[in-house]
Every structure is written in structure tokens, then in C-alpha cells.
Amino acid sequence: MKKKLLISDIAKQLNVSITTVSFILNGKAKEKRISDDLTERVQKLVEEVGYRPNQLAQSLRTGKTRTIGLMVEDISNPFFANIARLIEERAYQEGYKIVYCSTEDDSDRTKELISMFRDMHVDGYIITPPQGVEEDVEKLIKDGFPVVLVDRQVAGIHTHCVIVDNLSGAYNATAHLMEQGYQNIAFVTTDSRQSQMLQRLEGYRKALAEKQLEPAVLEVPYRYDAKQMLRKIVSFFEETESIDAVLFATNYMAVRGLEAISQFNPQGLPANLGVASYDDHDVFKLLKPTITAVAQPTEAIANHVINLMLHLLNPKNKTSEADTIVLPTQLIIRNSTPRKEVVA
Amino acid sequence: MKKKLLISDIAKQLNVSITTVSFILNGKAKEKRISDDLTERVQKLVEEVGYRPNQLAQSLRTGKTRTIGLMVEDISNPFFANIARLIEERAYQEGYKIVYCSTEDDSDRTKELISMFRDMHVDGYIITPPQGVEEDVEKLIKDGFPVVLVDRQVAGIHTHCVIVDNLSGAYNATAHLMEQGYQNIAFVTTDSRQSQMLQRLEGYRKALAEKQLEPAVLEVPYRYDAKQMLRKIVSFFEETESIDAVLFATNYMAVRGLEAISQFNPQGLPANLGVASYDDHDVFKLLKPTITAVAQPTEAIANHVINLMLHLLNPKNKTSEADTIVLPTQLIIRNSTPRKEVVA
DNA sequence: TTTATCCGCTAAATCCTTTTAGCAAATAAG
């Protein structure tokens, strides 16, 4: 295990000062009027011996770690996993590392994680905020850290934010089901008061109201595990028999819900049932009845988020106004009829 | 933005030396014979003012970051996302952070990531290694870093390793299909030479050989995207019409493959086709024909990995022999008949 | 009485950079 090279080793080799080497390595050769000749010799040696500055020492001195903290609700949820993956990709290209973790939508846990990230000296924060962390996040902002919220907004936090048009998404999905002739459309959602969930509910209600149809909403407690959720959905369907179509508020609820439904029909899902889901899923196209889905623009979300963050991290940019980016969803219609895709 | 507290602030407040405070905070009060009285006063003040040591300074001095680098093939793959999630959970409990990233099974990328992790001074490495990184990983080991491999082995790397019994898993799935009466069982896999894939292939071949059945293997190039993969599978089925059952080597190939199959049957998947998949998937139970799956013990994998890593990170433990842990899979049989689960 | 040991704590070195302030020699300006 050969011992790590130090900047002093480089300096000694070339009979120059540490300062000079540091300037050159940090691209300040010109600014500090180091001769081109010396600049080259230093760069050549550094290259040859493979010297790499100690990042801890660098960070200690500069206060920057070139690390971004990413807190999603659940990294094992494909929606977040995909976004994380795309953000990570871009971040690495720009010389940033990503540290991520799952909040589980728990405010205490989230507070702890924020504090952990502070301890780690991350340069910026990307967060899908649960309720109840307003103060902690506002504190981050007040302390001058770049903060970008994703997927949901929280009243009381005034910062940059990337979300999708949940209301229209749910509205369009519901409208589509109505166009197909369904009259008793249920909405299965969670009981959490996350903004994106409330907006989806509103979109559903709005579409029904326009046709004077009655809403039928099931709120499954957020903390329910797969089994409990399944049971809850089963009994909901038992109680409200007239239902002929369902809109699920998330893809994992759709999966669980379809499982519940199939318990009625050992032969499989009833072909006459109308099913739509907020958030698409790889396997929806395999199911019968095929499932219409509100696809979220994960790539666009990730791109906007990381662009915003990189912009904020660049000291050259003045701190711009907090702006909210709302991205459109796409309704992916999967009927027996030829499939079309329509921008919502 | 109140300025950060320093250890010197604490020391000054109590008229003691920085050293003393440091000893107390690091649990060396007894060892260094600091009086109980002073120890308490220091702890009380630290608590009151909320002092937290600067981790960068700590790490610079100690050389430890309490960070573990986790490199999986693809964090957006549910199998890895789940493992990552579980590992993260335990790591946080033990005061370790996890930094993770996706190798995409690309050796150059992986080498870069290893080098990045070194620069970050992570304390340990958890890796799903692609081919071609033997030297780099061996170097890590030689330099004294704890390294644990997951999901696959690579010849030439001699270190701790947690894998599953791929051969038996594939063997059991194939045997099950044969018991159901299927005679022409295809195996759809990737062309990558990853150890776990080769073992699955071997399990499949072994089962067929015992009954003198002919194998029919399709290797889809690893770099193919969803569309290309689909096309490849479609043409395979067209060419080999006699096939009456398929074993897919991964769950994402299964999803793609089922899509391909359903292109023949606009009504849905043919009910008489036998389908099994290595790696289970949330939605398999919704499909017709239901899909028998080789479930991997994600929780056990994650637990073994993190336990091993924590053990290695503990300086009290002598460096133990490199050992390979092989975990059993579970064959989840989903037939029209009542579902049973059998340990493989 | 002398020597050794223990007690309770601390000064200073160390980890490895970046950055501020400035020096000595050479050139330009007055």
C-alpha cells in the first residue's frame, strides 16, 4: 500500500512552493501570473505520478464538498428510482456526487436526514418533502443552501420546486373513463395530505362534477402494508357494488387494487371493468383489461431539477426568485382499440 | 445564519482545554481519567448549545468518514433498489452513511466510480462487480479496504461475497415446468457472462439433461434497449414454434418477453403457455397464465452484506478469511391450482 | 528521604489543503 502523494511532494520534486502548485491545480495560473513553463511542468508531473488532492482537506478548507443530498420518499419506488438515476447521471457529469436516502414520508426521519446532510456538508438539497418539515427546510434556505423541492409542494416553504400538473392528469384520466361510458368511477388514494395527492383528488372530482356524477373515494391509510391495503380495497369493492371503473392514485395502489379485484374473479380481471392509474408501470400493458395510465415525465422532472440545482450551485448566478415549474403529464390510453397517446 | 460552534468554544466556556473536550466527546473520559464531574459538565453544555463536531475536520484527522460506497448494477432495478434500501436502513442505524451509484455493468464506469469513492474516502465498498474490474478491486483489498461483493462472483477477486444459489433456483424452476408436462422449454437470458447468469443457464441445462430434453436458449445482447429486446424475443418465438414453456433469466426479461408473446395473441397471453421467471415481481400474480417465480431472498442478502461489512469495519475484529455466503432461493409456484410455496 | 506511581489535565503536533498578504527583482513612468 504505497502511501498517498501530497501536494508537498509535488512541490518538493520541482523545487517550488506548495502555494504555486495549488494555484496551478486550481486553474489560477494565469490569474496569479505563474509562467507557462512552470505551469506545464507541474501539470506534467501531477499527471505522471497520478497525484490527486485530498478531498477532505480541500473541503475542510473551502467549505464545499461537491455533493448534493437527494431525499426521496422511497428509493425502491420505480418513479423515484428512475428520477434518482437520471439526476445521479447528470450530477456525476458535472463533477458532483449524489448522496441519497428515503424519507418514508416521515417528518422526524426527514429532519434527522436533513441534519445528517448538514453534518456531511452537502452543497445542496433536493427533497420530496413530507408534511411537518417546513421549519427545517426554511432554515436551510435562510442559511443560504440551495434547496429544490420535487414532486410535491408544501405550504410554508418558499423555494424552487418541480412538480407535475396533477390536477389535469387526474382530470384527463377520469374524463377518459367517462368518455368510455363508465358512470360509477371510484378513486382509490391514500389518506396522506401530500399536495400531489390532493390535486389528483381534485382533478377527479372536477371531471365528475362536470357530468353531475357522484364521487366514490377510498382513502387507504399510508402506513398500511401490502396485505392491509389489499384487504381495505377488497372490502371497499364489496360495499360499493355499483362501481364500474376505478382510477388509482398511484401505481403501487393500482397493483394492489388489481390484486384485490382479481380475488372476485378467479378467472382473472373482469374485462368490462374500466381501470386507470396515475403513474404508469412497465407491466400495465400486459394486463387485461389494459390499463390507461397518467404517465409522469420522469426525464423532464429529473432534468429540470438538476438544472435548477446546478444553476443555484454556481456562484456566478445571482440567487434568482423561487419559481415553481409545472410539467404536463401524458395520458396513455390503452384500449382494445388501437392505442393512441395524447398529451394532457 | 448563526456561525457554527467549534470545539474551542466549548472549551473556552468551561475553561478547559480543547483536548479534554475532545476526549470526553470521543468516549475516552474514563480511559484518560477525566473526572466524572467535568465529564458531565462538558456533556451538558454540548447538549445545551447543540454543538456538533465538524465531520470534515474529524475525517481529515482520523482518515475515517463513516461512509460506505455501494455500487449496484442499476439502482432503478427493483431487485437492487430493495437491497439498497435495506442496506441503507441498517447502515444509518449504525451511524454509517451510504453513497450509492449504478455501474450499468460497465467496467470503465465502475473503475471511475471506484476511484471516485477512493477520493471520497469511503470506509468500505459493497460492489456488484462487472467483468474487467478484477485489478481495481484487488487493489482495494490489498490497500486494506473492506470489500464485499454481492449478487455475483468474479474469478480473480478473492474477498467476501454474498450470492444466491442460482443453479438450484433455475434447476427447480425448470423441473417444475417439466413436472407440469411441458416438453419444449426455452430459456431466455442475456449474453453477458456474469456468473449468476451462467449459473442459471447451467441449472436450466441440468434439469433438461436429466430428462433428455433439448435446450433452446436465446441470448439477448445486454445493451439492447426495451424495443430491441422485444423484437429479438418475438423473432425467436417465430423461429422456434414448438416451444410450450419459457423460463426467463431475469424479471425484466420476463416482462419484455410476455409483451412479445402477447403480440401473437391480441386476446392476451395464451393460457396454455408455461411461464417461469428468475426473480419475482409484484405483478406476476396478476397475469394469466400466472407466472411461477424464483424469488430471491433480498432481505437475507441485504442483512448478510451489511453484517459482513459492519464486521469488517470494526477494528476490533481480526481480518477474517474471505468467505462466500450462498443463500437459497424460493420457488413460488403460481398455478390455477391453489398456490403453494416451496423452499428450494 | 528518595524514588516511583498516579492523577487530572493540556500544549503542541498533525491531518492536507486553500488563500491572504507580501517579497525581491525587473521594468516602466515621471
Added chain:
DNA sequence: CTTATTTGCTAAAAGGATTTAGCGGATAAA
């Protein structure tokens, strides 16, 4: 011929902790 300015580089401080080596006085052992 002074006095500024520029040039090319550097010494030393700073960043915030951990850790080694040790100090002066009190007690115990010989």
C-alpha cells in the same frame, strides 16, 4: 535617478478536529 508598477513566486495562516507526549503536584512504596 527616483518612484511606481509589474512579474513570478512564496511564507504563513486558516480550516476544525484528534492524538501524542508530558507536566506538576500528591500519594505510595522502598
